[in-house]
Amino acid sequence: MTVPDLDALLRPRSVAVVGASMTNSTNVGSRTLSQLRQFFPGRTYLVHPRATGADSAPDLASLPETVDLLVVAVPAPAVVPVVADGARLGIRAALIFTSGFAEGGAEGVAAQAELQRISAETGMLINGPNTIGFMNLHDGILATFFLPPDIELPAAGPVAIVSQSGALATYIDEMARDRGIRPGWLVTTGNEAGATVTDCLAYLVERPEVTVLAATSEGLRDPEAFVHVASRAAQLGKPLVFVKAGRSAAGMAAAQSHTASISGGDDVFDAVCRQYGVLRADSLEQALDWLSVFQTQRRLVGNRIGLLTGSGGSGVMMADVAHDVGLDVATTPAADQELIGQWIPSFGSAVNPIDVTAQAIASGVGNYQRILKTLVHSTGFDCVAVGSGLRGPQAVEVAEKIAATYGETNKPVALTWYSTNQDSRRILVDAGVPTYQDSSRAIGALGALRRFQGQTGRVTEEPVKPPDQTRVADARALLGGGPTLTEAASKKLLGLYGLPVVQEAVATTVDGTVEAAEAMAAYPVALKVLSVDLPHKSDVGGVRLGVADAAGVRHASEDILADVAEQRPDARIEGLVVQQMAPSGVELVCGVHRDPVFGPVVTVGLGGVLVEVVADVALCKAPLTLEHARSALAEVAGGRLVSHSRGISADQVDAVADIMVRLGDLAVELPEIAEIDVNPLIVSRSAILVADALVGVS
């Protein structure tokens, strides 16, 4: 995939604003123009019929140059003519603030379609309509109107934020700065007649000044491009945090009425995030919590966390959260314990959590800083969480010491500042220390860092293989008989894709059953009479199970025919089915379905009689790699399927993963397959076997 070239839109060298008022400075266009002119080193023009002066023109055609970007703030009915005009004049990008398009009735929908047509025909880049624009602080471009008029240009930081919603973007921006998070980019996409959230992410992920990305959206218009961006972010080692609104049925309904976007399954979006290393946050607050740590660029080299507290109770809570997020509360190395021991009272603890006690802090912050230094320089810890609570003037002094010590290390540190003292908090935030009000959030952010580093190693771009055309043709020959394939055809189809399907054959003579059984060489086998007149075969002696060898097959076949002839002489006998017996083992379910957004999805989970009650299934977007499949299996039953002795072994994991990859290939190569349900997939010590399967065709 190619990276969308959004330079003309997001890094323009020249900008013209249409729709700024000559008299009202609070008008959207006027505010944008004045903010642009305050900081932007490029050329800016006011386009207005009554405008005079060097940096203005009465209409687009009169501009002294073909600008890169046209900012449109005219009323809705005038938007399409202005944009069409600009496109005709060769202007390469338009930012459209105006509302009242696809979000506002049939007329708006038509106007937005017209904008899309112009963009498609001319290649003009469009941001909006119904957007609040963007900030590119690296180039001094404030192409937006939501900031107060008298601000200073905020420092450009490493974080890029992309939001469909303008309102959420302003909130994120305000909250982020309050916490010391430094966005260098903030882009809103509004109705997305042109650039989507994914387009912007695809552009920004390649920018060298961007090291962390965060986005929020209600839907995804371009799932394949999203997967590509996620892969790129992982390859480049840049965390991508995503808050998706519309997780629940209630939320999806709201999103649908709000943006008319198609919702896929939320579990599928979740799976795609895990598969491609996207860090999905549950709330904006959580996303901000994580950004504080990610933007420091500090990384973990291991899993061990050192916990420093002035209160035993708080230390215990910190240990709880560390455990929850998969960090290891390792014992403090002996030498460091000895050092720390000098500076704390006997009723403190140097072990970890390190409890300096309130008394140690009260007796002077010098020792507190020494302990903190010991911790951040200790070879026993890969990251450090500090919980500190102080009131009054000492809070400022302690904050200064923490900030100074933070600067001495490159180890990830998260601080819980148990104080509403704003001066002390500001010292910490300004020093770039990730600072939180609750230890569950501080340590949760370190946990997100751990997860980021753990999962991005696994991410590879999805494996696109050329389809095996012979196989596809053979498979297609099995379809067409209705919405559901017969059990036999289903198994045959899976067999074509290399799945280990229970072997079976139909014979019309006793000799035939023996030959068939010998040919499949998969004893023990079952023998069953085949007759449309005998739905309940076993009631009339029509079934023999566990037949161990050729002689047994002959004997059993003769017995069946005799029993059936005696009990139901009228039944029309079509033959005898010889079938491989499924061994007993762990029963899984495995399958394929299609998500409205992401397309084919492979599922795997626990099988058995209670499968619907257990309802524990992990998902992968297809096509998938063995590594993706193994990761999905590692999620089933809270990880116990692969870790518990009653679960499945490492070799069995590999074999099931191979089956999942093959199911994914099948779903990709045969788009007419609507769903596949393998139930059970039996995983035994001796074999892995598809005992039963059903394939649905759309």
Add this chain to the structure above:
Amino acid sequence: MTVPDLDALLRPRSVAVVGASMTNSTNVGSRTLSQLRQFFPGRTYLVHPRATGADSAPDLASLPETVDLLVVAVPAPAVVPVVADGARLGIRAALIFTSGFAEGGAEGVAAQAELQRISAETGMLINGPNTIGFMNLHDGILATFFLPPDIELPAAGPVAIVSQSGALATYIDEMARDRGIRPGWLVTTGNEAGATVTDCLAYLVERPEVTVLAATSEGLRDPEAFVHVASRAAQLGKPLVFVKAGRSAAGMAAAQSHTASISGGDDVFDAVCRQYGVLRADSLEQALDWLSVFQTQRRLVGNRIGLLTGSGGSGVMMADVAHDVGLDVATTPAADQELIGQWIPSFGSAVNPIDVTAQAIASGVGNYQRILKTLVHSTGFDCVAVGSGLRGPQAVEVAEKIAATYGETNKPVALTWYSTNQDSRRILVDAGVPTYQDSSRAIGALGALRRFQGQTGRVTEEPVKPPDQTRVADARALLGGGPTLTEAASKKLLGLYGLPVVQEAVATTVDGTVEAAEAMAAYPVALKVLSVDLPHKSDVGGVRLGVADAAGVRHASEDILADVAEQRPDARIEGLVVQQMAPSGVELVCGVHRDPVFGPVVTVGLGGVLVEVVADVALCKAPLTLEHARSALAEVAGGRLVSHSRGISADQVDAVADIMVRLGDLAVELPEIAEIDVNPLIVSRSAILVADALVGVS
């Protein structure tokens, strides 16, 4: 249970302070005395060898009256003599600030034991040692030293907070006030030589001015009393929020080294909270989130939530969280939709979430207030969540309108204030509006209210029945043969407690098997040869399954004896076992184990071959009611065991609940039973049957 009378300690009429310095006003005792004297209308005395004046005495014996409370701030070695002195003089309560007791080595442990002895012998109430005391704002008593010296007496509110840890208490107090939460009581218990967290809760839950309780602790010394407090809180309709540190192995290890308290299973504590209506919060922040809503005393009359936002994206996120916490995003009533429709642009929504759009707010706050009024007065909603984000001066105006409208209703409301503007936030907080920085936390708090009202209706004090002594004697006769009962004895024991155990009998003749089968009248039955020489019965023809009647039993018995005689003529045959066949059905596991803190616990979960992998078990502290058991069953498999058509029916739920209650009674009546493992408990259409069981004796 009786309520501990802590009046002398927590509502004293007179207080003497020992250990205040005559020269150093920052000394712990001096600070406490000066704060007491500032606000406390009762009598206060300084006890110091060099003290002179009306409100002082050189020693305790010279005090002009026997005070209610002695505050002790002397160095550790002097504490025991002072407390002993006070007790001898008839002083009824002592608050001991001094550290260096059980938390600080062998000498401290001994000194603390001495304090406990004094308390036990004289009935003197003790708070501490190693505590920071308490605040009883209703009576103007600041018996603590952590507040700055120049504060005004905070207003007394309806919230009571109890914390073992002093450091956490100061943090909770500061954060609570910052959010507008109004504690009237804050009690810390420290080393708990006397009053425990539970004692204080038991006292405070009965106080009429207390309507909400919150507590945090690392361990529980008095589990039975805790259950009683929880029941009382539920009976009185007072929410009890609990943050327990030490959830994880790492946290428990830290707690054990910190307080030497015994940790029980965290899942058991969780179960007890659910069973007795305690609202367990995951973090201090979450506890504070909930208190903001609880302290308003507003209650839900139904489940429907109205969502008001200025941003579609934010509305979708709010709907997601509402769904997560079990609130219903109901459609706005038509009449209200029509009203609201007048005040919002066409691209907004009046349906729910109600999206007024940024434009509606920008056009003036009058309409915004009208919409909010419509929402809080609507008969279509039982509670309302508002998300609003504004910058600059308009934020203050909107905050004022929201605060005013909030005062007009008694409906629960939670506000997400997307602004770091502190003035506007202060207006809201001062008006008592529960105000949050993220909608997930705002709506989460309304969810906690829903949960509180849903579960407290179910809470009843645990049913203490007099044990059936005959049954106990019969049961004891089965024990004593080793650490594990035989399968037969296990089943017999369960049968004594009325569990539906698979019937079986041993016969030594063919006639005997027929008689036994006829007597149990539970066809179909299985027949099995009984012989120590034949561990693999079925390999030698020693088993017949699904035998349908008396003639079949005779036939099968003869067959078995003949087959075994032919294949293993050497085997010693003890007889034939006639056993009721377990029907096929949903397989559950059910059992009993003992928690180190809470004692006997009944478990129930999904059974089957993958039981350890699925590991989905719900718990109840024994003894339990049918309602407790039904609630536990409703948790299994995310609720699907009782709600899914493949799960179990309402009648079956009742039958399984009855079995759980009986197991609980058994565990209570026979403390020597260490564990019981019923696996599987078969729940079929025709019967519920204990197919196999194992009982362990301690």
